[in-house]
Amino acid sequence: MVQRGHAANSAAGQADGRKVELAAAGGVLGALAAMSCCIMPLVFFGLGISGAWIGNLTSLTPYQPIFIGVTLAFLATGYYLVYRKPRAACAEGEACTRALPRRGVKLALWAATALVALAIAFPYVAPALLGT
Amino acid sequence: MTRILALMSVAAMVLAGAVASAADQTVMLAVDNMYCDACPYIVKQSLAKVPGVKNVAVSFEQKSATVTYDDEKTTLDALTSATTQAGYPSRVIP
Numbered sequence: 001m002v003q004r005g006h007a008a009n010s011a012a013g014q015a016d017g018r019k020v021e022l023a024a025a026g027g028v029l030g031a032l033a034a035m036s037c038c039i040m041p042l043v044f045f046g047l048g049i050s051g052a053w054i055g056n057l058t059s060l061t062p063y064q065p066i067f068i069g070v071t072l073a074f075l076a077t078g079y080y081l082v083y084r085k086p087r088a089a090c091a092e093g094e095a096c097t098r099a100l101p102r103r104g105v106k107l108a109l110w111a112a113t114a115l116v117a118l119a120i121a122f123p124y125v126a127p128a129l130l131g132t
Numbered sequence: 133m134t135r136i137l138a139l140m141s142v143a144a145m146v147l148a149g150a151v152a153s154a155a156d157q158t159v160m161l162a163v164d165n166m167y168c169d170a171c172p173y174i175v176k177q178s179l180a181k182v183p184g185v186k187n188v189a190v191s192f193e194q195k196s197a198t199v200t201y202d203d204e205k206t207t208l209d210a211l212t213s214a215t216t217q218a219g220y221p222s223r224v225i226p
Contacts, residue, residue, distance in 0.1 A: 042174060061167035
């Protein structure tokens, strides 16, 4: 019985580990997309990178709320799987052999959170920063 | 007599040329993709960097940029190209 419990736990743990990786990847990509329309053009301009292709990025601005929403959904899923679910599943006191998400994946979640927070805050802080 | 006349007419032409070409033009550009409040800053800076531009005013509400420039030093194409290369295509409003 204990053996089966362990196997089931670690299999579920593996599956969750993969889900967290997907959620983190989705979060990072979504955060980059959310930054692409307003923050990235400013960064490019400051670095002297130019090109008509940047116009393709700025034209995505109306979709930014969608990018932000999708990113937040990915991140919420990721955080739930990393912090909330393991606590609930291991509550019964049985030995938990589920694999913990690798540190890199957690780092990706936090980095994506920082980036999407920046994307959300940017319209409010930029005028003050840029002096317009 | 004719030589003096010739010299005078050359001088007149040179003067006329000098006066005529030191003209400041003001043009209004319609600028695309300025959806975010911070974007006018990029448009303004990209235009200000063009040699010969004397003054730039960007309107976020009207999605336009009013540029005063020395038409000896730069062209309308250079202005629209400057904003387009920064990510904000523009065109002259006739």
